[in-house]
Amino acid sequence: MSLRNFQALRLDAMSRDFGSLNALKGISLTVGRGEFIALLGPSGCGKSTALNCLAGLMPLSSGSIWLDDKRIDTLGPEARGFGMVFQNYALFPHMSVRKNIGFGLRMQNRPKAEIETRVAEAMRLVRLTDQGDKLPGQLSGGQQQRVAIARAIVVEPPLVLMDEPLSNLDAKLRLEMRAEIRRIHASLGCATIYVTHDQDEALSLADRIVVLKDGQTRQIGTPAELYGRPAHPDVAEFMGYRNVLKTKVTLGEDVRVTLGAASLSATPVDVTQPGPAVMAIRPEDLSPRADGPIPAVVQTAEYRGRDFFGVATMQDGTELYFRAEHAVKPGETLHLGADPHRILVYAA
Amino acid sequence: MRQALARRGFDGVTLLLLPAVLFVIALFIYPFFYGLDLSFHPKTGGVGLANYIRFFSDPFLYDTIGKTLMLAVPVTLLNVAFSVPVALRVRLMAKPRLLTTILVIPITLGTVLVAEGMLNYFGPRGWLNRALLEFGLSDAPLHLIHNYWGVFLSLVITGFPFTFLLTLSYVTGIDPALERAGAMLGARAWERFKLIILPLLLPGLAITFCLSFVQAFSVFPSAVLLGAPAGVTRVISVAAYTAAFEEYDYPMASAIAMIMASVQIGIVAALLGAQSLLYRGPAGGGKG
Numbered sequence: 001m002s003l004r005n006f007q008a009l010r011l012d013a014m015s016r017d018f019g020s021l022n023a024l025k026g027i028s029l030t031v032g033r034g035e036f037i038a039l040l041g042p043s044g045c046g047k048s049t050a051l052n053c054l055a056g057l058m059p060l061s062s063g064s065i066w067l068d069d070k071r072i073d074t075l076g077p078e079a080r081g082f083g084m085v086f087q088n089y090a091l092f093p094h095m096s097v098r099k100n101i102g103f104g105l106r107m108q109n110r111p112k113a114e115i116e117t118r119v120a121e122a123m124r125l126v127r128l129t130d131q132g133d134k135l136p137g138q139l140s141g142g143q144q145q146r147v148a149i150a151r152a153i154v155v156e157p158p159l160v161l162m163d164e165p166l167s168n169l170d171a172k173l174r175l176e177m178r179a180e181i182r183r184i185h186a187s188l189g190c191a192t193i194y195v196t197h198d199q200d201e202a203l204s205l206a207d208r209i210v211v212l213k214d215g216q217t218r219q220i221g222t223p224a225e226l227y228g229r230p231a232h233p234d235v236a237e238f239m240g241y242r243n244v245l246k247t248k249v250t251l252g253e254d255v256r257v258t259l260g261a262a263s264l265s266a267t268p269v270d271v272t273q274p275g276p277a278v279m280a281i282r283p284e285d286l287s288p289r290a291d292g293p294i295p296a297v298v299q300t301a302e303y304r305g306r307d308f309f310g311v312a313t314m315q316d317g318t319e320l321y322f323r324a325e326h327a328v329k330p331g332e333t334l335h336l337g338a339d340p341h342r343i344l345v346y347a348a
Numbered sequence: 349m350r351q352a353l354a355r356r357g358f359d360g361v362t363l364l365l366l367p368a369v370l371f372v373i374a375l376f377i378y379p380f381f382y383g384l385d386l387s388f389h390p391k392t393g394g395v396g397l398a399n400y401i402r403f404f405s406d407p408f409l410y411d412t413i414g415k416t417l418m419l420a421v422p423v424t425l426l427n428v429a430f431s432v433p434v435a436l437r438v439r440l441m442a443k444p445r446l447l448t449t450i451l452v453i454p455i456t457l458g459t460v461l462v463a464e465g466m467l468n469y470f471g472p473r474g475w476l477n478r479a480l481l482e483f484g485l486s487d488a489p490l491h492l493i494h495n496y497w498g499v500f501l502s503l504v505i506t507g508f509p510f511t512f513l514l515t516l517s518y519v520t521g522i523d524p525a526l527e528r529a530g531a532m533l534g535a536r537a538w539e540r541f542k543l544i545i546l547p548l549l550l551p552g553l554a555i556t557f558c559l560s561f562v563q564a565f566s567v568f569p570s571a572v573l574l575g576a577p578a579g580v581t582r583v584i585s586v587a588a589y590t591a592a593f594e595e596y597d598y599p600m601a602s603a604i605a606m607i608m609a610s611v612q613i614g615i616v617a618a619l620l621g622a623q624s625l626l627y628r629g630p631a632g633g634g635k636g
Contacts, residue, residue: 057528077531084532090525094547094627103543104533137629155533 006067006158008032009191013063014073016049023049025215026063031159034189038196038206040238046215047195051161054193056080067158078107083152083160083190087167089144091136097147098123098132104155122154125184142173149181153188162194166201178204199239203227211235229269233278233346241280241344242321249277249345257345260314262293266343276348283309283321285342288328292335296320301328312336387603399603409604412584413611419496419571419583420564423503424511428557431508431515432549436541439519448516455509462506463573467493470501498574499581503564511560518552519545522631548631554623558616565612584608 009031016024024046031037039047052058054065056077065073072080083104091100101122105115123129126146136144145165152160165181166174182205185192196202202209203223211218211226211234219231230236237244247257255268257279271277294314301310301324308324312334322336353359390398403409434451438444454462469475470492477489492498522545530540568585575581584604592601 055528055532057531077528078534078536081534082532084529086525086529088523088525090523090529092526092529092544093629093631103530103535107534107539135627135629151529151533 006033008068009159010066011054011063012066014050014053014060014065015062016046016053016058017061023215024053024061027210027212027215027217029210029217029220031191031193034191036185036192036194036205036207038194038202038209039212040196040199040202040209041212042238043197045212047197047212048163049215050212051163051193051195054159055082055084055161081155081157083155083157085145085148085152085160085162085165087164089136089148089168091144091147091151093136096133096135097128097139100136100147101150101154103151108155118154122150125153125187126150126180141169142177145169145177146180149184153184153190156188157190160190160192162192164195164197166196166198174201181205211238213238229344230280231269233280236280236344236346240282242283243279243281243286245279245281245318246348247277247279247345248275250274254340255345257343259294260316260318264293264338264343265340266345267341268345271345271347278346278348280344280346281338281342284323285338286320286322286336287338288322288324288334289337290335292337294320294336296322296334296336298328298330298332298334300330303327383602383605386599387606388599390599391597399600400607402600403603403607408582409587412582412587413607415581416565416567416583416585416608417611419499419503419567419581420561423500423507423564424557424561427504427508427511427560428515428553431512431556432519432553434512435516435519436545438516448513451512452509454505457506459502459506459569460573463502463570466498466502466505466574470498493574495576496580499567499571502570502574503567506570507560507564510563511556514556514559515549515553518549518556521552522548526631547627551623551626551628554619554626558619561615562612565608584611 011027011029011031013026013028014024015022015026027046027050029037039050041047049058053060053073056073056075056079060073063073064071092103095103098119102115102119105118110118119132120129123132126149128143128146128150131139131143131147136147139147145168148165162181166177169177178201181194185205194202194205203226206223208220208222209226210220213234219226219235221231226235226239230239230241233244245259247259249266249268249271250256250258251268251271251274254265255271256263257266257277258264259279266279296312296314299311299313299319301308308326308328310322310324310328312320312322314320320336322334324334328334350359387399388395388397390396390402392398438447441447467474470490471477472489472491476492477486480486480490492501526544526548527540530544535543566585567583568589571577571581571583571586575583577586585608588601588604588608591597591604
């Protein structure tokens with residue numbers, strides 16, 4: 001494939017409508033060679049549409065896709081040469097594992113000997129060496145997933161697309177396969193675009209994460225950037241900031257927000273003037289402490305081994321998600337507080 | 349006792365099967381064995397194979413097997429082959445309702461109405477021939493009725509909807525993600541059909557072929573109305589009819605019916621035997 005050694009994949013205002021519904025509204029992104037990108041968002045945010053458009057399974061309504069200086073959004077899926085791992089694996093049920101993996105090479109009319117060696121190599125990479133003659137139906141979910149990955153990467157595609165590949169697996173297998181995908185990506189180094197709604201998956205796998213909501217890009221950044229400093233309350237909520245609350249901000253010597261009767265020192269993200277604002281705090285960062293300025297009554301508390309996570313309500317009924325080091329009981333009044341750099345403030 | 353039965357799947361609810369079982373016995377199984385028995389009691393008296401011997405020694409009788417196969421096999425092959433592309437196309441349509449309705453209407457009309465229509469349309473003074481002659485496309489009228497082609501066409505028209513509906517159900521059973529996966533791996537439309545769709549469809553097509561074939565093999569009304577029931581379309585059911593209602597030889601008619609059944613069963617069994625060699629698992633791409 002001549003497309004193999006590309007420098008950058010560029011999405012230019014990629015859009016897709018379904019009738020009057022805009023599923024994708026002008027996504028722009030540049031993916032470098034070997035980069036692992038996660039498209040993260042809640043269901044219905046357009047992430048699967050974006051992947052299908054990239055794959056060529058769905059035409060764009062407007063915008064374009066470029067591989068270096070070659071425009072590819074006008075090509076069919078079979079001409080793009082991308083690898084794809086489907087959510088339900090989409091293995092050919094009537095072909096053996098070996099035939100499934102070799103299908104792409106066969107379509108390229110490679111010599112038989114070459115197909116055999118490369119399929120064997122791919123099977124070793126996904127650790128399925130002994131399963132070559134089985135039918136997909138005889139394999140477990142995790143093994144089927146490995147076959148699907150091997151089938152996608154054996155043609156050495158310039159880009160691998162993965163559509164929620166782990167969502168059909170149980171929790172333990174999901175962690176294993178996550179490590180496996182990271183290992184395979186590290187050893188092959190092919191650019192990967194990975195669609196998921198699970199922020200843990202995105203954080204642990206990706207070099208960069210694209211957060212989508214309502215068909216638009218909310219933020220593009222490294223996992224650390226997204227985790228530490230989400231650029232938008234929507235992203236914050238998605239990255240685990242469960243306390244997203246309306247507040248008022250005052251700008252003085254330090255930036256302060258009010259929560260009920262309490263006034264807290266906070267970190268502004270994009271606030272430039274005083275007035276109504278939105279604040280975000282992770283449950284892990286909101287804990288009972290001696291000088292805690294926010295009184296709240298515990299509603300429920302869950303034991304999590306090392307600590308307790310719970311819900312408490314303030315006097316005006318606002319619910320707060322918090323973490324406690326010691327056991328707390330429902331009905332108990334706590335004085336919650338958080339470090340100023342853990343309280344993010346956004347313009348409303 | 350009750351527990352032992354329940355373990356084998358028998359309980360009070362099983363009794364609800366009883367009326368249906370009685371119905372099947374009274375209306376299908378008993379008449380079948382009655383006919384089988386009757387066929388061994390020739391009209392001339394005694395018990396034996398006389399009826400079968402007569403059938404296979406008279407070319408006027410045994411030729412009907414060949415004539416029926418000559419109609420049923422090509423018609424069924426054509427219907428099955430044609431139903432696949434149509435079903436593949438219908439599957440991709442957003443609103444397949446209208447097309448499906450149009451395709452299925454001939455089933456509801458019944459063979460006789462279709463035959464009447466064809467007599468008017470394809471006849472020597474019918475629209476088709478009048479139009480062909482009028483526009484100078486042909487010098488002499490096309491002979492499309494009262495011969496092999498009349499019956500052939502009628503079987504295609506009335507048999508296709510049935511074949512199509514069966515094929516459509518098998519086609520929609522194939523996970524569309526498989527074709528997308530094929531496309532992502534570089535397979536062009538024809539390769540995707542040949543390597544992915546067709547192998548998954550073949551077992552279903554074998555069943556479709558059997559059911560459509562059995563229907564076509566028992567052709568009677570159109571063979572009489574549109575064919576040449578004394579000549580090229582003297583099919584096996586015509587022979588049975590003649591024996592029963594013109595010669596009043598019910599034992600002979602029963603023997604012909606039994607021979608007809610054996611030919612059908614033979615062909616169906618051969619096909620299903622071949623089908624068991626094919627992949628017959630689920631046509632989905634995995635979990636989910």
